[in-house]
Amino acid sequence: MIRREMIKLSKLLLPLIMAFAIVGCTSLSNKPIYNDQGYAVTGYDVVAYFTENKAIKGSTDFQAEYQGSQWLFASKEHLAQFKQSPERYAPQYGGYCAYAMSSGFVVSSDPQAFTVYQDKLYLNYSLSVRENWLENKAQFIQEADEYWQQKVTKN
Incomplete structure (x- = not known):
């Protein structure tokens, strides 16, 4: 046993x-937010985890600053969603x-x-x-x- x-x-x-x-x-x-390669979550789109249920790399075309870190997104829509409620999407x-x-x-x-x-x-x-x-x-x-x-x- x-x-x-x-x-x-x-x-x-x-x-x-x-x-x-x-x-x-x-x-x-x-570093209260894990940053790798200069971006939070290594540049992955945190909104995509919720909307697509998969890890999707973000683009420098769609980025926001939150809690002292840069966050990347795969689309303008995901960027807008994050800006509306970053605490909902942040890991x-x-x-x-x-x-x-x-x-x-x-x-x-x-x-x-x-x-x-x-x-x-x-x-x-x-x-x-x-x-x-x-x-x-x-x-x-x-x-x-x-x-x-x-x-x-x-x-």
């Missing part, structure tokens, strides 16, 4: 441990990995590893980390929300 629980735990933690070993953790002190935890955040770590994310759940966008470090996160997302969200509120928003 204990061995089975240990195997299950290692299956959940291994992708996260690998992520930390490969890229390490990031500091939030000057949880500033776009950092939701699974890592649940353990109190700040780790980059992959725009392809996304989930829209209860009308909120969550990103994960990788597709394999996302699969583990999905197994118990309600608990991980609760834990990540607590960490985000206690540690991150106080900076």
